[in-house]
Amino acid sequence: xxxxxxxxxxxxxxxxxxxxxxxxxxxxxxxxxxxxxxxxxxxxxxxxxxxxxxxxxxxxxxxxxxxxxxxxxxxxxxxxxxxxxxxxxxxxxxxxxxxxxxxxxxxxxxxxxxxxxxxxxxxxxxxxxxxxxxxxxxxxxxxxxxxxxxxxxxxxxxxxxxxxxxxxxxxxxxxxxxxxxxxxxxxxxxxxxxxxxxxxxxxxxxxxxxxxxxxxxxxxxxxxxxxxxxxxxxxxxxxxxxxxxxxxxxxxxxxxxxxxxxxxxxxxxxxxxxxxxxxxxxxxxxxxxxxxxxxxxxxxxxx
Numbered sequence: 001x002x003x004x005x006x007x008x009x010x011x012x013x014x015x016x017x018x019x020x021x022x023x024x025x026x027x028x029x030x031x032x033x034x035x036x037x038x039x040x041x042x043x044x045x046x047x048x049x050x051x052x053x054x055x056x057x058x059x060x061x062x063x064x065x066x067x068x069x070x071x072x073x074x075x076x077x078x079x080x081x082x083x084x085x086x087x088x089x090x091x092x093x094x095x096x097x098x099x100x101x102x103x104x105x106x107x108x109x110x111x112x113x114x115x116x117x118x119x120x121x122x123x124x125x126x127x128x129x130x131x132x133x134x135x136x137x138x139x140x141x142x143x144x145x146x147x148x149x150x151x152x153x154x155x156x157x158x159x160x161x162x163x164x165x166x167x168x169x170x171x172x173x174x175x176x177x178x179x180x181x182x183x184x185x186x187x188x189x190x191x192x193x194x195x196x197x198x199x200x201x202x203x204x205x206x207x208x209x210x211x212x213x214x215x216x217x218x219x220x221x222x223x224x225x226x227x228x229x230x231x232x233x234x235x236x237x238x239x240x241x242x243x244x245x246x247x248x249x250x251x252x253x254x255x256x257x258x259x260x261x262x263x264x265x266x267x268x269x270x271x272x273x274x275x276x277x278x279x280x281x282x283x284x285x286x287x288x289x290x291x292x293x294x295x296x297x298x299x300x301x302x303x
């Protein structure tokens with residue numbers, strides 16, 4: 001009996017130590033932000049605004065890129081120079097990641113070449129869908145991100161990121177991190193809206209080397225076309241050759257873009273897509289940007 005009591009006393013501190021170590025480990029690994037990647041050109045980090053994952057509820061994750069002064073990163077359609085940031089996911093069974101939600105781009109300068117990207121910090125959001133039932137207490141989200149960061153020279157980069165989040169087993173919504181929620185909302189507010197249904201989009205290949213894009217916009221006021229610009233999603237348009245923009249008033253206002261076709265343009269694209277920018281904003285959109293799309297006729301558009 002005495003021996004059993006001694007063994008029990010000896011075991012208690014060991015049990016407490018094990019439990020304490022487990023709690024410390026849980027506190028360490030659970031995080032709504034990844035380790036920070038840092039180079040001479042920028043910092044990159046994977047973040048989320050949720051403190052726990054609620055089964056069946058989607059949530060947002062952001063890749064936060066912060067270039068150093070003078071450097072920039074690239075948009076989904078970078079132009080004839082640069083490489084768009086990319087995220088490849090490794091998620092548990094039942095989880096899925098949507099496409100990157102791209103904020104509105106800037107025109108960036110890469111040693112005299114005009115390109116499309118971000119001159120300052122940006123947050124690339126991705127929506128994560130979750131299964132209705134999650135068997136584990138913790139969820140591990142892994143991502144490999146690649147990017148290009150340029151100033152007078154370009155620096156490709158990549159890193160692995162990881163978030164480990166607890167599962168919200170209660171019926172109450174999981175708490176959000178207010179600073180991140182506001183950051184994500186500001187980012188979403190800059191995403192270009194789709195053009196209204198009453199806009200008419202058309203395009204034609206004038207020559208093998210030139211495209212004419214026409215956008216008919218009701219209620220467009222003013223005749224100033226300075227700095228109106230088309231950001232193309234792919235390499236159909238040469239970003240380094242100036243765009244000629246004209247405005248004519250018919251039954252509404254028609255903006256015509258004369259665009260140089262890129263040497264790297266795909267032979268048979270299905271659509272011409274991108275974002276048009278107006279420094280004074282577009283009517284009825286409350287935005288300086290509008291996403292447009294035109295379906296090319298079937299067949300090879302080359303001439």
